[in-house]
Amino acid sequence: MPAHNAASAQADEIRLEDVHPCSTCGARPLGVCADLKGHELQGMACASETVTAQPGQALFHEGDPNPFVFNVVDGAVKLYRLLPDGRRQITGFLFQGDFLGLGGRGPSSFTAEALTPMSACRFRRGEFDQLLNALPALEHRLVAMAGDELMAAQEQIVLLGRKTARERIASFLTRLSARQVQLGGAEGRVHLPMTRLDIADYLGLTIETVSRVFTQFKTSGLIQLLPNNDVALPDPEALKALGEGAA
Secondary structure, three states: OOHHHHHHHHHHHHHHHHHOHHHHOOOHHHOOOOOOOHHHHHHHHHHEEEEEEOOOOEEEOOOOOOOEEEEEEEOOEEEEEEOOOOOEEEEEEEOOOOEEOOOOOOOOOOEEEEOOOEEEEEEEHHHHHHHHHHOHHHHHHHHHHHHHHHHHHHHHHHHHHHOOHHHHHHHHHHHHHHHHHHOOOOOOEEEOOOOHHHHHHHHOOOHHHHHHHHHHHHHHOOOEEOOOOEEEOOOHHHHHHHHOOOO
């Protein structure tokens, strides 16, 4: 390729990334599209559509056909299953940059419901599969995210199987704080977009136990309860040690 043509192509790619909305998306640094550039981002954008939901609205319900995958752009989502007797198990919370749809291709095994006003890029599975075949960087990133999700699932098994109520809640606050720091939040502080009941259903506890442990943590100085569902963590290392069973 002549030098001036190569330079022109490079300039076109740079201009595309500079003005493309994906390039300024707050979810991109942690999202499935983090390693894409230029025309790759354009391909992702052309294959996606933006969907929004308000608190309490579901992206999809358990048992529904689900031909889509999602990349959370903003807000928070809870994932849960209902047992036949009406009991609920929350299986995860998703935030900006998280990918939804790594599971099976049959009917959805859980409900995805907005905790806050949220938006996401939605892709049809068939079109997303084509993107994976065409964009090696996208495939590599998705494999890495799947590995992170597997590690998180293993940690959750240990939490539910072996940890005490105090250890579970300490681990939960520590992990949530670390995730929010990744998203640009302040260290030593965590925002709780979920209710105490949501936390209980995620950690396999009762809401009474969650409230009691929060009160214990507050009394002992491990946390400070702030307005707007914020929690200060004056001694994050002590909270982490408690969550790991070392305190």
